[in-house]
Amino acid sequence: MSVTIAEEPESSLAIARQSTEVLGWSIPACGVVVEGYYHSVAWRSVERAGRCINLKGVVHEFLFVDLHNWNPVNWAASTTAQLTKSPMASVVDVVIMKGRRVAGRLQLKDTPSASGLAKTCQQIVNNKYPSAKVVVTSNCAAEIRRRVGGKSRKTILSSRISSSTTESVAARVGINGLPRLRMAATVGRQGAIIGAIAGCVTGAVSCVRSYRRGELTISKAIQTMAKDTLVGSVSGAAGSVVALYAGAAIGGIGTAPAWIPAATALVAMTGASYFAGKGTTAAWNWAVGIVSANSSFALCCAPTLVSSDVSSEVGALWQNS
16 A cells, blocks of 8 residues: 655745754753753852752852842842852841942741741741841742741741752752752753743744745644744753753762863753754654554654654764764
8 A cells, every 4th residue: 555645845844954953953052051050050059168968058049149130120229139258157148239238138048848947937936037038949938928927027038949949950069969850850841841942932933934935834834833842842851851960970079170060961961952852853753744644554664763863863963073
């Protein structure tokens, strides 16, 4: 039985290939920026507090300061956040400056465990931080406010940073060994979101241009954007998880300079994102072929088609290196 698959116009195939190539490198590029920043936070935290078990608390402080200083609203208000000089300060972790004047003092808390929550609430009730507002991770804010209730008039704010983020950033230096699967799932989900956004934007820009030139129909443009979003999501997740374990494995060697685990993670992330994207693209194209041909023969040949596509990409890269 012969199977006839309708051929795509040459322009559509060229657009698809161009979109795939742009997407193949845009996802790793976006991931490298995010991963590079997280590694910089992790190693700045190590420089400030050493390779301590509770490094995530210091990570929380750095993330908060950066988030404050990157906020355009705070630019307009001419306020900046900075860490206190001593990492051992017990009352104030961060000061808010307006020019040369201190506009606020903050105590940051990242205590999601049951005992940590109880201790933090008790400290607030006992007025341990009389001169500072208390800023807690986003996942703890509501519970701490509920427990403290009317026992204290202390201002309790959310940092808009989750404990899962601080833990995953701290894990990149490998202090507590290789990350657990739960943390890898969290990092993978974050990478998938970033990748999906990058893929959707990349696909949208390419498709809008092609549609305006009359090279794509609306249905084909929607299909291409859906493919790019899926490829971006898979690429982002794969790259983030590989980078997490690569950085933690090398970072666990205490004598390694900070740039070595960071560079290892970024290189591993780029490769994993690229080839995960290629594999997903091959699988997508096979699936589209199945729908178009409605053939059981294509279904039987699927593994061969996907592996052949990925293998050809590896071979091409090897020859060009």
